Amino acid sequence: MVDLLNFREGETIGETPVSIEEFLGASNATAVRIAPGEDARALLPHLDRIALVEVAFPAFGDGRGYSSARILREAGYRGELRASGDVLVDQLFAMRRCGFDSFAPDKALDPAAVEATLSRYADVYQKSVDGRRPIWAKRHEVN
Amino acid sequence: MKLLTGNDLASGDVIWWTGKGWSRHIGEAVDVGDEGDAILAREEQARRVNVAYIVDAEQTDSGPLPNHIKERIRASGPTVRTDLAINADIPIVRA
Amino acid sequence: MYLYDSYDQAMVDARVEEFRDQARRRLAGELTEDQFKPLRLMNGLYLQLHAYMLRVAVPYGTLSSRKMRMLAHIARKYDRGYGHFTTRQNIQYNWIKLEDAPDILADLATVEMHAIQTSGNCIRNISSDQYAGVAADEITDPRPWAELLRQWSSFHPEFTYLPRKFKICVIASANDRAAMRLHDIGLELVERDGRIGARVFAGGGMGRTPMVAPEIRDFVEEDELVSYLEACLRVYNRYGRRDNKFKARIKILVHELGVEEYRRQVEEEFAHMRQLGIQPPTEELDRIRAYFAPPVYETGLPEEVDRSDPDFALWLDRNVLPHKQPGYAIVNISLKPVGGIPGDASADQIDLMADLAERHSLDQLRVTHAQNIVLPYVKKADLYTIWQQLDAAGLGTANLDRISDMIACPGLDYCSLANARSIPVAQKIARRFAGNGKEEAIGELKLKISGCINACGHHHAGHIGILGVDRKGTENYQLLLGGSGAEDCSLGAITGPGFTEDGVVDAIERATDLYLAQRQEGERFLDTYRRLGMAPFKEAIYG
Numbered sequence: 001m002v003d004l005l006n007f008r009e010g011e012t013i014g015e016t017p018v019s020i021e022e023f024l025g026a027s028n029a030t031a032v033r034i035a036p037g038e039d040a041r042a043l044l045p046h047l048d049r050i051a052l053v054e055v056a057f058p059a060f061g062d063g064r065g066y067s068s069a070r071i072l073r074e075a076g077y078r079g080e081l082r083a084s085g086d087v088l089v090d091q092l093f094a095m096r097r098c099g100f101d102s103f104a105p106d107k108a109l110d111p112a113a114v115e116a117t118l119s120r121y122a123d124v125y126q127k128s129v130d131g132r133r134p135i136w137a138k139r140h141e142v143n
Numbered sequence: 144m145k146l147l148t149g150n151d152l153a154s155g156d157v158i159w160w161t162g163k164g165w166s167r168h169i170g171e172a173v174d175v176g177d178e179g180d181a182i183l184a185r186e187e188q189a190r191r192v193n194v195a196y197i198v199d200a201e202q203t204d205s206g207p208l209p210n211h212i213k214e215r216i217r218a219s220g221p222t223v224r225t226d227l228a229i230n231a232d233i234p235i236v237r238a
Numbered sequence: 239m240y241l242y243d244s245y246d247q248a249m250v251d252a253r254v255e256e257f258r259d260q261a262r263r264r265l266a267g268e269l270t271e272d273q274f275k276p277l278r279l280m281n282g283l284y285l286q287l288h289a290y291m292l293r294v295a296v297p298y299g300t301l302s303s304r305k306m307r308m309l310a311h312i313a314r315k316y317d318r319g320y321g322h323f324t325t326r327q328n329i330q331y332n333w334i335k336l337e338d339a340p341d342i343l344a345d346l347a348t349v350e351m352h353a354i355q356t357s358g359n360c361i362r363n364i365s366s367d368q369y370a371g372v373a374a375d376e377i378t379d380p381r382p383w384a385e386l387l388r389q390w391s392s393f394h395p396e397f398t399y400l401p402r403k404f405k406i407c408v409i410a411s412a413n414d415r416a417a418m419r420l421h422d423i424g425l426e427l428v429e430r431d432g433r434i435g436a437r438v439f440a441g442g443g444m445g446r447t448p449m450v451a452p453e454i455r456d457f458v459e460e461d462e463l464v465s466y467l468e469a470c471l472r473v474y475n476r477y478g479r480r481d482n483k484f485k486a487r488i489k490i491l492v493h494e495l496g497v498e499e500y501r502r503q504v505e506e507e508f509a510h511m512r513q514l515g516i517q518p519p520t521e522e523l524d525r526i527r528a529y530f531a532p533p534v535y536e537t538g539l540p541e542e543v544d545r546s547d548p549d550f551a552l553w554l555d556r557n558v559l560p561h562k563q564p565g566y567a568i569v570n571i572s573l574k575p576v577g578g579i580p581g582d583a584s585a586d587q588i589d590l591m592a593d594l595a596e597r598h599s600l601d602q603l604r605v606t607h608a609q610n611i612v613l614p615y616v617k618k619a620d621l622y623t624i625w626q627q628l629d630a631a632g633l634g635t636a637n638l639d640r641i642s643d644m645i646a647c648p649g650l651d652y653c654s655l656a657n658a659r660s661i662p663v664a665q666k667i668a669r670r671f672a673g674n675g676k677e678e679a680i681g682e683l684k685l686k687i688s689g690c691i692n693a694c695g696h697h698h699a700g701h702i703g704i705l706g707v708d709r710k711g712t713e714n715y716q717l718l719l720g721g722s723g724a725e726d727c728s729l730g731a732i733t734g735p736g737f738t739e740d741g742v743v744d745a746i747e748r749a750t751d752l753y754l755a756q757r758q759e760g761e762r763f764l765d766t767y768r769r770l771g772m773a774p775f776k777e778a779i780y781g
Contacts, residue, residue: 126395
């Protein structure tokens with residue numbers, strides 16, 4: 001495993017995440033891992049005791065994890081949200097927009113490429129969970 | 144016989160393995176026998192070819208002719224724009 | 239038409255630079271082909287049979303002369319002097335070099351165009367009625383809605399790696415000229431209690447499992463449509479099948495869940511979505527709408543057209559349609575010359591169409607899903623001069639909605655997915671029926687040809703459809719009858735065993751002969767087929 005890419009205020013969580021099934025059982029874990037086919041909403045009743053959700057991307061082309069991430073953020077989850085697995089630099093922009101704030105890619109990413117991809121788009125068309133004001137809001141801003 | 148084909152990474156041109164390098168002309172293609180996979184791996188790694196694969200063909204009087212129509216059209220160019228063909232003489236439909 | 243503001247321009251400019259960097263990394267070996275493929279596809283760049291192919295977006299089929307001229311420029315400078323207009327109202331170029339692609343995108347960006355999301359498992363170009371804004375039967379111009387959705391769907395963070403591609407169509411007339419119900423989501427704008435909203439259909443499509451989209455909601459308010467669509471897409475992204483590419487489209491999800499259950503899940507998600515403030519304010523749709531305000535039409539224009547030239551009169555009857563404004567007409571330019579390649583236009587022809595639009599159609603053109611071009615704002619007094627110039631350039635074919643005005647995919651002449659060639663069959667059919675009175679006798683007949691099961695040539699929706707298949711290494715053609723992509727949407731049925739290239743042309747002639755013998759007053763081929771059923775046609779075809 002290569003170094004974590006961290007966009008959080010503080011440190012990343014060191015605890016090894018457990019599966020949803022384990023988490024919802026008797027576990028007192030505070031870190032949980034979601035596989036692509038699993039329902040992120042199963043975690044919603046427990047958000048206040050979760051410090052890390054790791055969303056697995058076994059293959060970069062499977063986009064279910066983007067929905068999982070946004071669902072958690074829409075529900076007010078404030079803890080660490082980590083994308084792990086086949087995470088490529090060209091996916092980071094959309095992932096950040098869906099609320100991911102740390103990344104555990106299988107292969108190390110070039111820091112310059114990361115910086116370039118995340119600073120490329122000055123504005124965005126959609127409101128998501130990253131707090132960015134969409135273009136439509138800026139267009140109709142009252143001065 | 145077995146031929147190697149793919150596309151040039153930068154230009155996209157259809158290219159054929161000649162034993163020494165790659166050519167746009169199927170007439171220069173050679174039988175790779177059992178060596179196909181090894182050559183492909185090496186050439187793709189070096190980015191001298193993109194999306195390469197092995198094609199079954201037969202040797203004819205006018206040169207190698209792929210067994211499948213799709214490869215014959217790749218070797219000739221669009222049959223409806225023979226002005227753009229690289230080798231309009233290739234028989235597309237077999238007699 | 240819509241004009242970019244500095245935000246829109248910055249988005250496409252940034253995309254050009256992003257792709258320039260991605261292409262550079264691919265050429266340098268920093269990206270594998272597997273990693274690069276979805277990135278190039280999301281910029282419309284395929285690797286096809288002979289070369290890279292670039293598909294440029296024509297949002298909802300609307301073009302200005304300036305944009306049209308850029309399409310000619312690209313054909314000349316980077317391709318081999320021509321382009322192919324597609325059933326998605328886009329244009330594609332067949333001979334592109336990867337090393338040129340970033341420069342092409344940069345050129346396109348100078349005229350507010352792009353190739354964003356013209357491929358890939360994302361939301362594709364929003365399609366619409368080619369007569370939007372000038373059709374007498376529309377309740378509103380659907381293009382402002384399409385533009386709102388273009389912006390919403392561009393670079394959508396959650397829906398860039400969907401199970402499969404996703405096509406949305408917006409129309410605003412009960413007469414469907416855009417095959418709306420054969421889209422992943424079809425929107426029909428309707429009026430209720432003095433307000434305009436959308437009737438929503440989901441899960442239509444062609445391909446190997448064709449389906450006509452069922453209605454999932456009878457009305458979505460204008461100020462909730464983005465939220466509602468976001469709910470539709472989220473349910474699909476989460477639950478659409480990813481285990482089998484051929485079952486990954488939303489039509490399979492809707493079919494497997496059942497309409498009721500899909501609708502229930504969407505409503506549940508919608509109830510959540512509408513709380514999130516993701517819907518642009520109505521001021522945004524109003525802002526876009528202002529760009530599509532009706533032009534200042536001239537009044538008191540003559541209605542009379544001199545029909546003394548019989549070739550012109552024929553073209554007038556076939557290709558020119560009534561306009562909602564007195565004194566004006568809608569001109570359809572056929573890209574289906576007999577013996578030509580359906581949908582292809584040379585750079586010179588594209589330039590000519592741009593010039594004609596500039597001089598005679600308020601600078602505007604449209605691309606139709608039937609692969610033709612429309613001049614939407616032509617004064618009747620200008621029709622003759624337009625026709626003369628079109629005719630001289632090989633663009634004056636008078637065959638709109640006739641058998642030779644067929645849709646055909648590029649087929650095995652260009653496409654790496656194809657199993658059989660489409661274009662040679664199209665050419666043979668046109669030669670068999672045109673110029674000898676048969677086409678005229680038959681009247682309206684929508685013939686659609688696909689070179690493989692993916693159905694880019696809409697064969698399921700043809701009054702007569704042809705599907706090219708590979709039968710033991712030789713091209714073979716199945717015949718379908720009874721499809722329609724219009725408001726009377728239906729899927730064609732296969733007649734029986736397939737044919738050779740010549741055999742399928744003969745079979746079509748036997749089917750149309752039966753129609754001519756059996757038709758009742760006012761019946762189109764499709765109507766006669768629906769009345770008689772398959773049996774007599776099968777009998778006529780197979781004997």
